[in-house]
Amino acid sequence: MDWTAIKVITSSEAVEAVSYILTDMGAQGVQIEDAADFANLHEGKYGDHGEFIDPSSIPHRKNGAAVSGYFPQNVFVPELLPTIHQRVAKLREYGLNPGENDVSAATVDNQQWATVWQKYYHPLRVTDQLTIVPQWEEYQPADPKEKLIFLDPGMAFGTGTHPTTRLMLEALEKTIVGNEYVIDVGTGSGVLSIAAKHLGAGKVDAYDIDEVAVNSAKKNLALNPVAKDVKVGINSLLDGIHTKADLIVANILAEIIVPLIPQAYENLKPGGKFLVSGIIDDKAPLIRQKLQEQGFIIDDEQQMKDWHGMIAHKPTEVK
Numbered sequence: 001m002d003w004t005a006i007k008v009i010t011s012s013e014a015v016e017a018v019s020y021i022l023t024d025m026g027a028q029g030v031q032i033e034d035a036a037d038f039a040n041l042h043e044g045k046y047g048d049h050g051e052f053i054d055p056s057s058i059p060h061r062k063n064g065a066a067v068s069g070y071f072p073q074n075v076f077v078p079e080l081l082p083t084i085h086q087r088v089a090k091l092r093e094y095g096l097n098p099g100e101n102d103v104s105a106a107t108v109d110n111q112q113w114a115t116v117w118q119k120y121y122h123p124l125r126v127t128d129q130l131t132i133v134p135q136w137e138e139y140q141p142a143d144p145k146e147k148l149i150f151l152d153p154g155m156a157f158g159t160g161t162h163p164t165t166r167l168m169l170e171a172l173e174k175t176i177v178g179n180e181y182v183i184d185v186g187t188g189s190g191v192l193s194i195a196a197k198h199l200g201a202g203k204v205d206a207y208d209i210d211e212v213a214v215n216s217a218k219k220n221l222a223l224n225p226v227a228k229d230v231k232v233g234i235n236s237l238l239d240g241i242h243t244k245a246d247l248i249v250a251n252i253l254a255e256i257i258v259p260l261i262p263q264a265y266e267n268l269k270p271g272g273k274f275l276v277s278g279i280i281d282d283k284a285p286l287i288r289q290k291l292q293e294q295g296f297i298i299d300d301e302q303q304m305k306d307w308h309g310m311i312a313h314k315p316t317e318v319k
């Protein structure tokens with residue numbers, strides 16, 4: 001999967017606010033280049049190993065600041081550009097200088113993303129029981145009920161930090177009682193499958209349409225012994241799958257959830273649960289309507305930032 005860096009040229013004083021805006025809009029990492037960071041530095045010992053460095057010899061911005069947010073490409077990044085521009089312009093109302101407010105997007109290569117990723121990704125307790133831990137970090141749980149999900153996100157979506165993923169992690173935590181057969185559609189990094197196993201699921205099958213995601217999921221499943229028996233494969237939605245699961249979880253964009261709804265209904269046991277997110281605010285009515293038309297009962301809906309997550313079930317008495 002590709003990533004997009006959205007870069008905002010702004011003023012040094014607006015760096016924190018612009019970083020907040022990018023994170024709020026779904027950026028999974030933020031990188032700051034600020035001329036002010038160099039302004040007061042003189043020749044001296046810097047760097048991880050105390051190297052002697054003249055800061056002026058390091059390529060850097062001569063004025064203002066650039067804040068780059070890293071977005072997964074399947075989150076409709078192009079739609080975000082005008083919104084980000086407007087929100088940065090509004091900072092003036094809070095007494096902050098938005099600076100040039102030039103907003104641009106570029107595709108990011110693996111190497112660049114990996115570097116940013118490692119710098120900004122740290123252990124994060126995402127739900128009451130689940131904590132995401134980057135594979136390279138040492139982490140001691142603060143609470144005995146914490147379950148650790150080790151991830152090396154690579155280029156697949158699913159760091160656990162995006163609101164759409166968090167909605168599903170919370171929904172899994174609320175729903176799983178133990179020994180369920182779970183299907184994870186659009187597994188990305190495999191994060192939801194690993195969470196399901198930690199929470200007590202029995203068998204878990206995971207699918208993704210993207211080969212990079214499937215490889216990333218395999219790698220992450222191997223990092224988490226609890227999930228070593230999860231099966232992961234390439235498949236578009238549940239095409240060609242005919243089974244009876246207790247729970248189906250999918251964090252995919254609303255447009256893709258629509259054709260998944262009848263497939264999920266067919267592949268669930270009576271009483272089975274369907275957990276969905278990836279639903280941006282204005283698409284929530286469509287998904288509610290499609291779920292109900294199919295015969296699902298919606299039990300719960302949560303919102304995090306602009307995103308909705310729903311828990312529905314197939315009635316026990318199916319007409």
Ligand SMILES: C[S@@+](CC[C@H](N)C(=O)[O-])C[C@H]1O[C@@H](n2cnc3c(N)ncnc32)[C@H](O)[C@@H]1O
Pocket residue numbers: 001074156157158159160164165168185186187188189190191192207208209210213235236237251252253256278
């Ligand atoms: C938003 S990511 C979710 C990743 C992870 N499950 C999470 O919750 O963080 C959506 C994933 O769905 C996959 N996807 C998109 N269309 C799909 C389709 N038709 N069938 C299966 N997977 C699909 C993408 O490749 C991507 O990995």
